[in-house]
Amino acid sequence: MTTSTPQPPAKRSGLRRWLPLGVAAWIVIEIWLLILVGEAAGGLVVLALLAAGIIGGGAVVKRAGRRAFGALTQTLQQPPTAAPRDRAEGNGFLMLAGLLLMIPGLLSDVLGLVLLVPGIRGALSRRVERTMQRKLDEATGGAFGSAYTRARTQRPDGKVVQGEVIREDAPPEPHDEEPHDEEPRDEDRRPPLTP
Template sequence: MTTGAPTHPYPARPRRSRLRRYLPLGLAAWLVLEIWLLTVVAGAAGGFTVFLLLVAGLVLGSVVIKRAGRRAFQNLNEALQRGAPPSRGGGNGLMMLGGLLLMIPGLVSDVLGLLLLLPPVQKVVGGHAERTVDRKLRAAASGSLGDAFQQARIHRPDGKVVQGEVIRDGDQGYGTGDTGREPRPPLTR
């Protein structure tokens, strides 16, 4: 009789990140808020006014996206003609995001989209996004391959290792081919 660590039929699942846990709840709350605001405005100003606001947001958002996309393409084309690497965003990405938010039906998304069209807001949001991306890239680059394997082992507390050999389809049926060893027959049950 051997004694060892108890094995569980189902290994423990890794914990969900905060974003994956709260994003669906936040989207549902945002949707409820948008619908409630549309009904409040429709009650105060009429349904036709709400319809005109939604159509105006759709048209303005499509114009903004088209203009920002055209400007981004012109900047890329000029950079390629000069032979220089393309410059960083220049606010075109935030302009496109603002246009997309304008196109989404709702008043809160329209206000956020209009805010993203303002240059001071673009500068603040763009600087924050750039710092966040740089910090995440530095954190990802600081780890090594050994750290990744150690992280993978943490999720399997029993530490079981299965020895095996990779056999590719192009290796004349089985074996490793160029290592000088004799070919092995395929594994069967």
């Protein structure tokens, strides 16, 4: 009879350990702030603040979505040889700002309003992009990161050129003027060119 020793439970990562506690603390602080404002200014003011946050956040998310779609359309319509135009910088953080405004609570509204400042949003966007590029280079040894950059900047234009491949290593066959009735061989058949 074999006895197995019980395995100790796997250690949880720091994020998995502290994230639920952070979310719970965030919720408690949001409720406490709403109660303080409600006691100081009244329940209607709190309700108006929450409604303004939801409406304003929805407008910001809608604007960020339009900017992202416009940037995508512009990127797809420009020729690949054209210089890349300035892209909408910090669009992801603009979307995050709108979502933070839509979440009921005053602390999330303040963070959303801070992210609406263009300078802060642009700086955060550049920092996140540099961090992600560095981590990508570390994980792949730099090869994948440079290939990703080349793929982002060199897009095929999608043009189709009609043509036929002519092999120069084989001598051209003489063409008879008279039509013959024999069936063409398999190697003489060519697939049709399709547009």
